[in-house]
Amino acid sequence: MATCPGFASRTRPFYRSAPMNPFVETRHIIQRELRKNLRSVKGIALAVLTLLGGSSIALLIAKYNDFKREEMGQISPEELHMLREKALARLYEEDTAKWLADAPEVLLALLSFTVWLAPLLIALMGFDAISPDIQHRTVRYWTIRSRRWSYFLGKWAGLWATVSIVTLAMDAIIWGVCVVRGEADVATTLSWGVRFWLTSLPLSAIWCSIAVLISSLFRVPMVALLVTFATFFTLWVVYLIANVAHLDPLLYLYPNHYDHLMLDPKAYRFGTGVLASFGMTALFVAGGSALFARRDV
């Protein structure tokens, strides 16, 4: 207990002898975001839909594989491997295609599904990360207790953690389907499955940072949702144009493009992909934090 300055007649518990670590603030905010996202009606509905969607896709892929095996029964496994390698080479570099051809087909399809649909999930989960707090001024309870940048960082990390947990749950269901249907043994499934899930994390980190940035810029959540969708769609259109017009530098504006680097078996390419993803994330988070710190709430 220490005497409170200015009040000789009373004492108060003076808890604080050192500054609070901003990352402790961030941790508290992440924990709350996780609780909120995974417990809210919207969060539960999106998680259930994602899991159902993922399971349905897994079953469809499995059915397709059955059909393919029946129809292409005369083709040897080696020839099939070659065909997959050729198909993958259209999307990835030669080394990457060769490496990915060894992966169970269901899991590879799952990776594509996760990477391509994650922006949708993130847009739906992230548009109201900050905007309703600004709209209803709820944010004022936080800004007197946490640094603005740690609040922003906590919001981003909370969203990223939520998305990561939901996609892990979806992946786990599909790994189960993969093992039960005999697509691959447990070790192979887990080895490729975890690797693919980890690959999706830096990509979703970028999408989350864009979604939280947009959410912090608009007071009305519906406007934030529309702008988030518009931005994500614009990035995809730019990617398509860059692909068609062979404007390679523009490809790197599209977060999902970094999967080409992260799926590469060469360590330096993988490292570059991870660094680039987190660099892009850091850019959006830092920019968003700076803007949020300057604005009136």
Added chain:
Amino acid sequence: MSTEENLARESKPASQPPAPEAQANVESAPKPADGLTGYSPAPLPPAARGAKKKRKDVEIAIRVNKVVKRFGSKTAVDGVSLKVKAGSVYGLIGPNGAGKTTTFSMLAGFLKPSSGEIEVLGYAPTQVDELRSRLGVLPQDALLPPWDKVGEFLMHMARLQDVPADRVEAECREVLEEVDGKDWWNVRCSQLSHGMAKRVQLAQALLGEPEIVLLDEPTAGLDPRVAYEIRQLIKRRKGRCTLIVSSHNLQELEEVCDAACILDRGRVVASGSITELTASSEEVRIKLGAGPAPVAVVRELPMVKRVEFDEERRELVVYFDRGQVDAETVIGHVLWALLQNQARISGVTKGKGLEQRVMELT
């Protein structure tokens, strides 16, 4: 206000200058020719906005120096300066659009001033870590997070205030009990009534025994009973912290505040102790019923400086020299003289009342 109520109010001995501590409590900004003490804002220590300062004992809890806030072309706050001494209860008064909430929001760090400086306990309001747990705020119209339960919300706030982990729940339960809400721990914020939500908001503002508590319209929209309870709670906090209360409810402010400033169109039009603002140490007002109005008799009383009588309102205003005599003595003599002359008295007040003062100035 009834005679009994007025007479029951605390007063100073006749020979003492009135409300010395309130005068010391507050010095405030540019004033018109209203007789109140002037305050020429002295420059603040360099770079009060953003400068990192060491914690120190402070006598002045809040210092505002020539603060301007513009929203586009509109100037919401125009050169406001004020000082609030630690331990006082200070009111921000004014009509809608006067700049009360904007000033309040700048004190809490929600809004950044366009120019001028603000110090809260010697720090800029945006220095969150330095003010953590030392500044509590009840913002106006800030909704509680609807998805949180009351207990969860308060515990989260307490953790962010760096309350030790083993004290978090106990602190939150204590403060919730203080606002008479101990049964709401597991209630979702979205299910709280307006009055309950206001008390939970108040609880978060009082969490951790902050040194300064800013209350923006603490009783707005509440039924009289809840408003009364909140006023009692504010009174109980008096002396334990510095309280800044922004409100439209002038009777409420007159009841709880030591000092106040009156804002109008973004400027301070008057400020000082409540005694100074209401001139309660310089005049008494006596409402007369139908019948004789012996003004001349009152005028002849030795302690009376001047007497005015409003025929229409049947109100007698008696002015006296506050350095020579106190209001209670004057009331005694004047009432005696009036009653001796068959006047019928229907009410007595010290000063003009904050409401009338505000009406005159805004």
